[in-house]
Amino acid sequence: MKFTNAFTEDFVLTDDILSIGQMAKERKKQNPKTIDATIGALLNDQGVLLAFPTVEQILKSQDSTKVRAYPPVDGGKPFKKSLKQWVFQDSLAAIEAAFKLEVLATPGASGALSNVLANYVTKGDMVILPDIFWSNYAAIINATEAGHVTYPMFKNNAFNIEGFKKTTELIAKETNKVVVLLNDPCQNPTGYSLSKVELEQLIAHLDQLGKSYPVVLIYDIAYLDYADEHYEDTRKRFLSFTNIASSMLITIAFSASKTFGIYGYRGGGVVALSKDEAVIQEFSRVALYKARSTWSCPPTEPIFLMNTLEDNALLQQSFFKELSEVRHLLQQRAKAFIEEAKAVGLVHYPYVSGFFVTIPVLQPKVVFERLKAKDIFVVPLSGAIRVALAAISVDEIKGLAAKIKQEI
The missing domain is CATH 3.40.640.10 (Type I PLP-dependent aspartate aminotransferase-like (Major domain))
Structure with a gap:
């Protein structure tokens, strides 16, 4: 018996970033030094989802x-x-x-x-x-x-x-x-x-x-x-x-x-x-x-x-100040990775700003598995791997470009 309609037959996610991220979280419980560079969410340097105090204050003040x-x-x-x-x-x-x-x-x-x-x-x-x-x-x-x-x-x-x-x-x-x-x-x-x-x-x-x-x-x-x-x-x-x-x-x-x-x-x-x-x-x-x-x-x-x-206006200015600090944190992480990548000869696509940097590779799934074996989790794409700078600290970034270069 067939229950779904014909159009849904090819509904298959080609890659499930959330599942890879969950895999990295489970591994980190066993080895706290695991590097989880998968999910596109801002984490603080302790690996905890970053919270803006002003946003938290506003959300808690809501009339239920x-x-x-x-x-x-x-x-x-x-x-x-x-x-x-x-x-x-x-x-x-x-x-x-x-x-x-x-x-x-x-x-x-x-x-x-x-x-x-x-x-x-x-x-x-x-x-x-x-x-x-x-x-x-x-x-x-x-x-x-x-x-x-x-x-x-x-x-x-x-x-x-x-x-x-x-x-x-x-x-x-x-x-x-x-x-x-x-x-x-x-x-x-x-x-x-x-x-x-x-x-x-x-x-x-x-x-x-x-x-x-x-x-x-x-x-x-x-x-x-x-x-x-x-x-x-x-x-x-x-x-x-x-x-x-x-x-x-x-x-x-x-x-x-x-x-x-x-x-x-x-x-x-x-x-x-x-x-x-x-x-x-x-x-x-x-x-x-x-x-x-x-x-x-x-x-x-x-x-x-x-x-x-x-x-x-006061809450807005408070949030802008917090946002500025977080933007600076992200820029620091990106600078650290890009500089090291240049030093070790790791080629990446042109990066300007944002949560991710992407590295072209011939066999992304093979590289993903090699890195995973070393407790480094990235996201395999078509012809590339993605590193979520937003999710890793500057300390975790140190040496990361060299480790990735070694496995390509």
């Missing part, structure tokens, strides 16, 4: 009757304001002057991606990805019956804009639609961030295609708040959008889970931008319908957290 109540499907007007302000900050005025906007609260950035992809692609469509990407993208796309195609992400240690243009033009002609999924800044898994010029070139190209085809850019900013050496630079990248002339749709997937270190609370949202009000009205209609028919309503805690930070 409000937490337990159903929130609006879209998150509500205060949340919409809070999310726009948080995502764009100093660039908000320029964005609001240039576009029509809509906001939807979602369970994490993954909920945002799932919602947008479910509404904008289907069988016969192709989502355009770089050839190095977070594996769950493929699973989310597959659940829509669409396919995906990749372009070579790097050329001469920089973003391969020519490869991107060639692939998008080809797909536009084949499918009469262009849907691009871009994780930037701090791309998972490489840690690469597009430069100002690279992002402007990418947007200009999509805008040109948008004059002839429907173009949807899904801009995954899950690691936005950990990008750039100076925090005030993080939101300037959105100004690259303001020169768009076509009616292309930009959907920005935000992760409150990553920004505030509340991974299990599944906080997030999507901000939609377009010059065309009809495109935004359509987004609002289909996004709300899909949300209501899947998760029904978003989690209340992240909504309460973001609304509280928006309304309380």
Whole structure:
């Protein structure tokens, strides 16, 4: 007897990062010196999930009757304001002057991606990805019956804009639609961030295609708040959008889970931008319908957290100070690894900032097993292994690049 439908026959996770992470945790109980560089969550130097005191304070102050109540499907007007302000900050005025906007609260950035992809692609469509990407993208796309195609992400240690243009033009002609999924800044898994010029070139190209085809850019900013050496630079990248002339749709997937270190609370949202009000009205209609028919309503805690930070300047400044300290900690870890990798000749993909660094290898599963035998846990990818800098201390990083180089 067969119980599932035919479409679900190929629903298999190609790699299960959470399972590998659990394996590393179990091993660490037996050997405390085990290095667990698997999960994309910020841990302190003692290996404990990092907590922001201001976030903890706010979450503990909630009225339980409000937490337990159903929130609006879209998150509500205060949340919409809070999310726009948080995502764009100093660039908000320029964005609001240039576009029509809509906001939807979602369970994490993954909920945002799932919602947008479910509404904008289907069988016969192709989502355009770089050839190095977070594996769950493929699973989310597959659940829509669409396919995906990749372009070579790097050329001469920089973003391969020519490869991107060639692939998008080809797909536009084949499918009469262009849907691009871009994780930037701090791309998972490489840690690469597009430069100002690279992002402007990418947007200009999509805008040109948008004059002839429907173009949807899904801009995954899950690691936005950990990008750039100076925090005030993080939101300037959105100004690259303001020169768009076509009616292309930009959907920005935000992760409150990553920004505030509340991974299990599944906080997030999507901000939609377009010059065309009809495109935004359509987004609002289909996004709300899909949300209501899947998760029904978003989690209340992240909504309460973001609304509280928006309304309380003192708490917001307190959080920014804590975030600055954590960003500095992550930058220290990255510097330590990158410098050692250079010293021992360990080649990695271009890294700018963020939670991960990725090393190209010919046999990732073989290297994974070799490292595991030495109680070093990384994540095997297609043609590479990923090291989660966010999860290991500077002391654990010392000598790690050399150990990895030895097993490749």
